[in-house]
Amino acid sequence: MALIDPFNRKIEYVRVSVTDKCNYRCGYCMPEQGVHPEGEHTEYLSYDELARIIKAFVNLGVTKVRITGGEPLVRKNLPTLIAQINEFEGLQDIALSTNAHHLAREALALKEAGITRANISIDSLKPERFKNITRGGDLSKVLAGVDRALEVGMTPIKFNMVVMKGTNDDEIEAMVDYGLEKGVEVRFIETMPIGPAGVSMMNQHYAAEKILARVRAHVGQDLIPSQGKTHDGPSRNFVIAGTNTRIGVISAVSQHFCETCNRVRLTARGVLALCLGQEDSVDLRTPLRAGISDEELQQLIVDAMLKKPEKHFFNENVHNIEFRQMVSLGG
Template sequence: MAMLADRFGRSFPYLRLSLLEACNFRCGYCLPDGHHAAHGQPSLLSLPEIERLLRAFAALGMRKLRLTGGEPTLRKDLVDVIALAASVPEIEKIAMTTNGVLLRRQVRDWRAAGLTALNVSVDSLDRERFAAITGHDRLDDILAGVEDALGLGFDAVKLNAVLLRGLNDEQLPAWLDYLRERDIAIRFIELMQTGDNRDYFERHHVRAEALQSQLEAAGWRAQPRAADAGPAIEYAHPDYAGRIGVIAPYARDFCASCNRLRVTAKGDLRLCLFGEIGIPLRPLLQDDSQHELLCATISRQLGIKRDAHRLHQGQTGLVPHLASIGG
C-alpha cells in the first residue's frame, strides 16, 4: 500500500482535522463578525466516520494528529473524539489548538482522554489589546488555564499569536518577560491573506523576517526541526526557559518542508491550506468495508499536490477564513 508521500519527496505524517467551523471569538483577522452557520450545510463528521478516517490515515503513516476548528472545544463530544484518537495504536501524538476559553473547566478531562499537546491562541499579553483583537475580554482566565495546563504533564504547551502591525508587533519585550521562567513556547504566525480579509491584511500584515532578525540579533538561535513538527522555526536562548517559534508562510521555500494534510469538518481532504480543490472523503467513511478504497483514494491525491501555495500571487484558494479549515 502506498504511503503518504508526494512527487516532490515530501512525506506527511501529520494530519490536521477540523472538528467544526464555529467559533465563539470574533478575531479581526478571521471572523470579525462572528460565526454564522449556513443553512442546508452537511452535518459534521460523526464519531464512527472520524474513526474510519483516522484509521485510514494511520495505516498510511500518519503519526501526529491535531484537532482544530473553528474552535474545537465547542464540540460537545470532544472528549470522545480525543479518546477515539488515543485508541488508534499508530497515532503517537494528539494535539489540539484552542482559544482557551474552556481550559480551566475542561483541560484535565482532555488530558485524561489522551491529549498529549496543546496550543492556545493568545494574540497579546495586554488585556485591552487582547480584547480589541479577539472581541472578548477573557485574557486573565485563559492565562490562568494555561498555568493549569502546564502542571498536567503535556508533552508540549504552546501559545499562538498572529503578528499584527499596529496591534501587537511591538510587544516582544512583554513576551520575553513571560518566557524567562516558563517552559513554554510562543509561536508568532505571520498574518495570511484569506478570501475575505484582504483589507485587514493590507492594514496589519508585517513580515515575519523582521521578527526573526530581531531575535537573532538578541542571541536567539534556531533549533533543529523534528520530522513531524509543524511549520514553525523554533528559537531558543540560554537565558530563557521558554522558546519562540516563527511561522513565516511568505518566506522563500516555506512549503519545501510541508509535512501535513488537512481534513475539513465535513470530510473533505485539503492537500494545502490554500489549495483550490477539496476531495470529498465522506462517501468512503460510511462502513468498514471501504477502508482499502479510502486509503487508496487518499494516497492517489498526493500525486496532484502542488509544490507550493500561491499566496505571493494573492491566490487564497478555497479558504474564505481560517476558521473554515483550522489554519
C-alpha cells in the same frame, strides 16, 4: 501503501478540524458575523466517522494528528474522540490547537484521554486589546487555561501570536517575557491571505525577520538555532541562550516552507484540503456515507495525494484563496 505526493514528500501529519464554529472572531481568521449564514444547517462528521478517517491515515503511515477547529472545545465531548483515536497503533502524537477559553475546564479530561500537548492562540496580554482582537474574548479565561494545562502536564505548551502591525506588534517583547516566565515556547506568526478575513489583514503584515530582530535586541543574548523536531512543523526555532525557552517564527508569506510540507487537513465536513493556500481538495464524506470500504477509503486518500500542489502562491497573488476561510481549515 504510503502517502507520497508528486514531489516525493511523505505525508505523516493530519490536522483534523472537529468544527468550524468558534466563540471568538479574530479578524485574520473569521468574519465578524461568523462563517455560516443565520439558520444554515451544518452537518459535521460524527466522531465515529472522524475516527474512521483518522484510522485510515494511520494505516497509511501518519503518526501525528492535531485536533483543531474553529475552536475544538466548543464541540461537546471532545475527549471521547481523543480516547478513541488514542487506541490506534502507530499514532504517536495527538495534539490540540485551542484559544484556551474553555481549557481550564477541559484540560484534565483531555490529558487523560490522550492529548499530550497544546498550541494556544494568544495575540495580546492586554485585556481590552485582547477583547478587541478577538471581538469579545476574555483574556483571564485564556490565562487560566494556560495555567491549568501546565498543571495537568500538557507539554510542551506553545503560544501562537499572530503579529499585526499597528495592532499588537508592540507586544512582541512582552510575549517573550511571558514565555520565559511560564517556561513556554512562543511562536510568532505572519498574517496570511486566506479567505476574505485574511486578505483584509495583509496591510498589517509584519515580517518574521523583523520579529526576530526585535527578540534578539530584547533578550540581549544570542538566539541559538534549534534542531528541528517532528512537532515543530513549519516553525523556524531558536533557543534563547542561557534558558530553556524557545522562540519560533512561522513565515508563510515572507519565506515559505512548502518544500518540507508533510501535512494535509481534514475539515469538519469531511473535505480533505491538500494545501493551505490552494484550492485542491477531495470530498471524503460523500463516499464514506455511501458505504465505501476501509480499503477503498485508504485508496481514495492515496489517490488524493496526487493532487497535492508543490507550493502555495501567497506572494504572487494574495487573492487566489479568498474562496475559503482560515477558521474552516484549522490553521
